[in-house]
Amino acid sequence: MSEVGASVCANCGAPLAGQYCSRCGQEILDADKLTVRYFLSQAFLNEILNLDGKIWRTAYLLLFRPGFLALEYAAGRWRSYVNPVRLLITVILLYAVGTFGGLTVRLWLGSFALSVAPASVPIERPLADTLLQVDGFGVLEPIVAARLGDPQAVTPEVSRRFNATLASFVTPVSFTVVLLFAAALYALFRRRRPLFVEHLVFSIHYFCFVLLLSLVSAIGFNFGLLALETLLTILILGISFWQFAYLTIAVRRFYFAADSRSVLPWLTSAVVMLLLYLLNSVFVTAVQLLGALIALWQL
Numbered sequence: 001m002s003e004v005g006a007s008v009c010a011n012c013g014a015p016l017a018g019q020y021c022s023r024c025g026q027e028i029l030d031a032d033k034l035t036v037r038y039f040l041s042q043a044f045l046n047e048i049l050n051l052d053g054k055i056w057r058t059a060y061l062l063l064f065r066p067g068f069l070a071l072e073y074a075a076g077r078w079r080s081y082v083n084p085v086r087l088l089i090t091v092i093l094l095y096a097v098g099t100f101g102g103l104t105v106r107l108w109l110g111s112f113a114l115s116v117a118p119a120s121v122p123i124e125r126p127l128a129d130t131l132l133q134v135d136g137f138g139v140l141e142p143i144v145a146a147r148l149g150d151p152q153a154v155t156p157e158v159s160r161r162f163n164a165t166l167a168s169f170v171t172p173v174s175f176t177v178v179l180l181f182a183a184a185l186y187a188l189f190r191r192r193r194p195l196f197v198e199h200l201v202f203s204i205h206y207f208c209f210v211l212l213l214s215l216v217s218a219i220g221f222n223f224g225l226l227a228l229e230t231l232l233t234i235l236i237l238g239i240s241f242w243q244f245a246y247l248t249i250a251v252r253r254f255y256f257a258a259d260s261r262s263v264l265p266w267l268t269s270a271v272v273m274l275l276l277y278l279l280n281s282v283f284v285t286a287v288q289l290l291g292a293l294i295a296l297w298q299l
Contacts, residue, residue, distance in 0.1 A: 067250035114281035
């Protein structure tokens with residue numbers, strides 16, 4: 001069934017000289033591999049179970065080697081890793097599924113709170129609880145009260161409509177922060193790295209890291225681990241520390257790799273990290289507040 005006699009690549013049409021195309025790397029068409037059995041037993045399971053496969057290699061480097069994947073991409077070494085755009089889409093889907101029951105990761109500034117990652121809002125959640133989840137400044141409750149009355153007394157149907165509209169706006173718009181983040185990096189470091197795509201790839205990898213790390217909290221909630229105060233404290237402190245340290249190390253490694261000075265690059269990276277972390281949190285929080293206002297207006 002294999003088309004071993006094929007003379008041109010089925011993917012790009014280039015002449016074949018061997019099992020793989022010299023232009024695009026596509027393997028010669030083999031009908032034996034176009035079966036569900038082969039896909040499940042070889043293509044899918046082999047990639048998932050193979051600890052040296054692209055998925056696990058990319059995940060490990062993403063979580064524990066800050067900035068490394070962006071460096072590899074900038075150097076043209078990307079065949080051994082999952083494509084950044086595909087990685088982002090996959091992680092967003094995992095985040096959506098893993099936080100289906102509701103999750104908010106926040107940065108507290110005194111009595112106010114900024115959202116670090118997009119809040120997951122269950123459709124069936126009471127409106128009053130949703131307001132507590134997405135509004136760390138307490139600005140929405142009086143607006144809701146003026147339009148709908150006591151938020152605690154809002155009917156389940158109104159809450160479902162509010163949550164559905166909020167989620168449909170917040171989920172896609174929040175992830176545009178990847179572009180905002182890349183634009184900020186380009187403005188800061190365009191002399192060191194003049195190609196915008198390099199900053200975009202760095203941004204994608206960082207946000208994939210943030211979302212995956214946020215999933216740790218969601219898993220803890222789902223298994224009831226965070227009901228234990230000690231575990232909750234350790235987890236929050238660990239996640240917060242690694243998020244701050246991760247971005248600092250990544251900026252230092254990606255943008256100051258050629259700088260041999262020992263102190264100034266680290267100080268600059270730390271300052272940039274704080275600015276970008278704050279920018280991300282302000283943007284995500286603003287999107288959530290705007291989404292809530294839109295949802296309220298459409299009721």
